[in-house]
Amino acid sequence: MMSTLKEYFEFEKEARSIRRKMADWKFINDQPEPIRTALIVFVETGDLWVSAKLAGMKMEEFNELRIKAKIPMVI
């Protein structure tokens, strides 16, 4: 169980690194805007709601897209 803010930000750093490493960057870069940018925002922030809003999609729809882009959701 995480207990401090420091641990939270360390977790976020680890999660971002995993997302960057596992993402299919060719798939991401082949997407039209604003989908491409929304996927990059998800890689950098892990924020599904904001990314879906940027993409103009429902969260569930965007979640399917991030699975296709091989971007893991790290919990």
Added chain:
Amino acid sequence: MKIAIADTCFLINWLKYKRKDDIFKLFKLIMIPLPVLDELGPEGRALLGTWVIRGYVSFIPRLEFYDSEAYRIIELAKIRNLPKIDYPEAYCLVIASKRGYTVLTENKATKYITREINEYKHVMVLDSLDVLLFLYGNDKSLLVKRIKEYVQNTKIIFSEKRIRELGISLEEC
């Protein structure tokens, strides 16, 4: 048994889990705010329908009071440099606080908000790993099996550090 309130990121994962109904061993009812329902696509709504038929879920309308309090939390988190919380989780947190529900969310920031903002300290926040732990934690080999199933069904990844802290390894079984 308790009542939970779920946000979208929890639901879109949990509804894909083949043992999704097991959650009702912990909660008698899951409340779903309409703004959360709005974020579900056809697959999620169809899966949710099976819970609706059995009376496992109830919907909460969007209310102005909850909305303005949710925005206050979002603003407060920003001002105090706390982890960023988004509107859906903040909305669930406000309702949970007023009604005594448990929040189900994958958003870690929500847990920290409850630790840092006094009036929300009483709210219990669980993510899918916490729920799996409550359901299967009495038997470590079963827990490992269920976590692996969950990861396979949902394509999410649990933090290695958290898995280690549970005293298990996903290499087992």
